[in-house]
Amino acid sequence: xxxxxxxxxxxxxxxxxxxxxxxxxxxxxxxxxxxxxxxxxxxxxxxxxxxxxxxxxxxxxxxxxxxxxxxxxxxxxxxxxxxxxxxxxxxxxxxxxxxxxxxxxxxxxxxxxxxxxxxxxxxxxxxxxxxxxxxxxxxxxxxxxxxxxxxxxxxxxxxxxxxxxxxxxxxxxxxxxxxxxxxxxxxxxxxxxxxxxxxxxxxxxxxxxxxxxxxxxxxxxxxxxxxxxxxxxxxxxxxxxxxxxxxxxxxxxxxxxxxxxxxxxxxxxxxxxxxxxxxxxxxxxxxxxxxxxxxxxxxxxxxxxxxxxxxxxxxxxxxxxxxxxxxxxxxxxxxxxx
Amino acid sequence: xxxxxxxxxxxxxxxxxxxxxxxxxxxxxxxxxxxxxxxxxxxxxxxxxxxxxxxxxxxxxxxxxxxxxxxxxxxxxxxxxxxxxxxxxxxxxxxxxxxxxxxxxxxxxxxxxxxxxxxxxxxxxxxxxxxxxxxxxxxxxxxxxxxxxxxxxxxxxxxxxxxxxxxxxxxxxxxxxxxxxxxxxxxxxxxxxxxxxxxxxxxxxxxxxxxxxxxxxxxxxxxxxxxxxxxxxxxxxxxxxxxxxxxxxxxxxxxxxxxxxxxxxxxxxxxxxxxxxxxxxxxxxxxxxxxxxxxxxxxxxxxxxxxxxxxxxxxxxxxxxxxxxxxxxxxxxxxxxx
Numbered sequence: 001x002x003x004x005x006x007x008x009x010x011x012x013x014x015x016x017x018x019x020x021x022x023x024x025x026x027x028x029x030x031x032x033x034x035x036x037x038x039x040x041x042x043x044x045x046x047x048x049x050x051x052x053x054x055x056x057x058x059x060x061x062x063x064x065x066x067x068x069x070x071x072x073x074x075x076x077x078x079x080x081x082x083x084x085x086x087x088x089x090x091x092x093x094x095x096x097x098x099x100x101x102x103x104x105x106x107x108x109x110x111x112x113x114x115x116x117x118x119x120x121x122x123x124x125x126x127x128x129x130x131x132x133x134x135x136x137x138x139x140x141x142x143x144x145x146x147x148x149x150x151x152x153x154x155x156x157x158x159x160x161x162x163x164x165x166x167x168x169x170x171x172x173x174x175x176x177x178x179x180x181x182x183x184x185x186x187x188x189x190x191x192x193x194x195x196x197x198x199x200x201x202x203x204x205x206x207x208x209x210x211x212x213x214x215x216x217x218x219x220x221x222x223x224x225x226x227x228x229x230x231x232x233x234x235x236x237x238x239x240x241x242x243x244x245x246x247x248x249x250x251x252x253x254x255x256x257x258x259x260x261x262x263x264x265x266x267x268x269x270x271x272x273x274x275x276x277x278x279x280x281x282x283x284x285x286x287x288x289x290x291x292x293x294x295x296x297x298x299x300x301x302x303x304x305x306x307x308x309x310x311x312x313x314x315x316x317x318x319x320x321x322x323x324x325x326x327x328x329x330x331x332x333x334x335x336x337x338x
Numbered sequence: 339x340x341x342x343x344x345x346x347x348x349x350x351x352x353x354x355x356x357x358x359x360x361x362x363x364x365x366x367x368x369x370x371x372x373x374x375x376x377x378x379x380x381x382x383x384x385x386x387x388x389x390x391x392x393x394x395x396x397x398x399x400x401x402x403x404x405x406x407x408x409x410x411x412x413x414x415x416x417x418x419x420x421x422x423x424x425x426x427x428x429x430x431x432x433x434x435x436x437x438x439x440x441x442x443x444x445x446x447x448x449x450x451x452x453x454x455x456x457x458x459x460x461x462x463x464x465x466x467x468x469x470x471x472x473x474x475x476x477x478x479x480x481x482x483x484x485x486x487x488x489x490x491x492x493x494x495x496x497x498x499x500x501x502x503x504x505x506x507x508x509x510x511x512x513x514x515x516x517x518x519x520x521x522x523x524x525x526x527x528x529x530x531x532x533x534x535x536x537x538x539x540x541x542x543x544x545x546x547x548x549x550x551x552x553x554x555x556x557x558x559x560x561x562x563x564x565x566x567x568x569x570x571x572x573x574x575x576x577x578x579x580x581x582x583x584x585x586x587x588x589x590x591x592x593x594x595x596x597x598x599x600x601x602x603x604x605x606x607x608x609x610x611x612x613x614x615x616x617x618x619x620x621x622x623x624x625x626x627x628x629x630x631x632x633x634x635x636x637x638x639x640x641x642x643x644x645x646x647x648x649x650x651x652x653x654x655x656x657x658x659x660x661x662x663x664x665x666x667x668x669x670x671x672x673x674x675x676x
Binding site (some may be wrong): 146199200203207213214215217222224225226228232248250251252255256257260274277278312 | 538542552586588590594596598
């Protein structure tokens with residue numbers, strides 16, 4: 001047994017005071033804490049902005065303090081939390097479903113847009129336009145119950161592989177963003193996904209992959225109907241668009257589902273512009289961020305001219321609006337987890 | 339100073355064991371805990387059913403355990419959390435607003451349904467039917483931003499008084515129900531309001547009065563639009579019904595906003611039937627409850643023949659479905675707080 005060393009009282013007091021000061025400094029130092037919470041972020045300006053914002057809104061003695069109930073953070077999904085190239089993953093799901101369902105629909109061999117999908121003719125699919133996309137959506141997303149649809153999506157995620165990375169789609173989430181979600185929640189934030197993708201599609205993996213429960217997912221939706229089938233109540237999915245959660249639809253969805261203006265918004269494309277504009281325009285501290293996909297080696301490089309996840313107005317106006325442009329290449333040490 | 343009494347070691351151990359057993363019994367006894375949490379409920383069968391359900395789903399060693407994330411409880415508002423007689427409080431708001439806005443609309447003196455409202459002619463208002471109600475809604479609920487509407491409702495709540503009880507409407511919430519909301523949250527439940535009333539109407543007071551934050555309020559809604567007005571982004575309220583959160587609309591709203599089937603549902607009228615049916619039909623433990631307004635002295639007595647909050651099918655089928663019918667007269671010691 002080690003003998004307890006005795007300090008004179010005055011020294012003990014001095015030592016305690018010193019420890020207190022050190023603890024206070026540690027608590028005040030944003031970078032010290034961030035080093036633990038955001039290891040996949042490089043120690044650049046983007047990380048510093050995030051950490052200083054979080055420190056500011058959580059310090060109860062500061063002027064920028066925000067009560068926990070108002071710490072709402074909203075995240076786009078495609079291109080912000082996971083990859084969206086070479087096509088939106090939900091579009092890959094639609095194409096795979098058309099192939100899977102084709103044997104039950106011999107007429108698809110000669111009917112657009114199904115014919116083009118089955119032939120792998122992307123130009124043909126694009127030529128079918130919005131009407132064609134609605135038909136694909138109706139054929140693959142409607143006609144079943146919500147629970148059945150969730151099972152179909154879960155089965156697809158378990159088996160489908162990304163064409164370039166040969167990994168399940170839900171492994172292609174961004175490690176720095178998952179860390180950020182955790183970091184915000186550890187600091188009393190409520191984290192929401194506000195996706196242009198389908199509400200009931202994203203909910204299937206959001207809790208497992210991002211720690212975001214179904215009730216904190218907002219997305220595009222089709223109409224549904226309550227029915228009692230053979231004595232069992234179900235929610236039936238109907239082949240009719242209800243809400244497009246993109247562009248000016250995002251603030252509308254946020255107000256409808258959350259009912260308060262977020263204080264942090266993170267997107268990556270011009271489809272997220274209005275969400276950032278709305279979130280960063282209220283009183284008090286606000287933070288808007290955009291992922292800039294500039295790393296073709298580790299992920300994809302695209303912005304102004306991309307048909308998927310086009311980012312133009314956001315790049316033009318980020319500086320004047322005080323939004324942080326996060327570079328995949330230089331701000332992220334890691335893109336995906338191994 | 340009292341001198342510390344010393345027990346021989348074996349006695350101390352016996353005493354500690356005894357205390358441990360007593361604590362364990364206290365923790366296991368539902369009624370003992372409920373006595374603290376639900377003082378406005380009489381010690382009858384209804385309270386016992388609630389407490390035994392909550393004990394069952396929170397006991398991690400039991401067969402009926404439910405993880406916290408799935409402990410979703412949904413409550414109707416009108417007639418379940420607050421009084422709904424002699425008319426829905428939101429209807430009183432509409433009538434008061436028509437009076438307040440009348441000077442700016444001289445044409446209302448000769449145009450229905452406004453003419454009847456201004457004359458206090460309820461039969462005339464009723465005669466204007468659904469179309470008349472839509473016109474009243476458009477005139478009082480649309481044409482402003484979400485933030486402006488919230489301020490109008492808050493101002494009304496601060497000044498309007500209930501015709502019989504002469505109290506602000508938001509003081510006419512049921513004390514036993516507020517206790518139940520607290521009790522459920524203390525046991526890891528997430529409590530939601532699922533109201534036929536307006537989403538942005540109920541949100542104005544739900545957090546302050548019930549402890550339910552805006553993002554846990556589901557309700558009927560009108561369409562909205564995102565706009566930037568003089569550089570300020572706002573949500574504008576449009577004069578068009580978007581969603582009626584009543585009857586079969588309630589499960590639809592629940593699935594859209596929450597994305598999981600609740601395990602507890604509490605209503606009071608046949609407008610809540612489908613919500614209870616849906617919530618109590620999944621696997622695992624489920625609890626459905628209905629407030630039965632049978633106390634004309636302390637509140638109001640009405641059920642099968644009421645035009646407001648009619649309860650008929652619920653009363654007929656409660657027993658066979660295992661739903662608890664809560665009597666205001668005999669289950670509630672207190673109705674309102676003083």
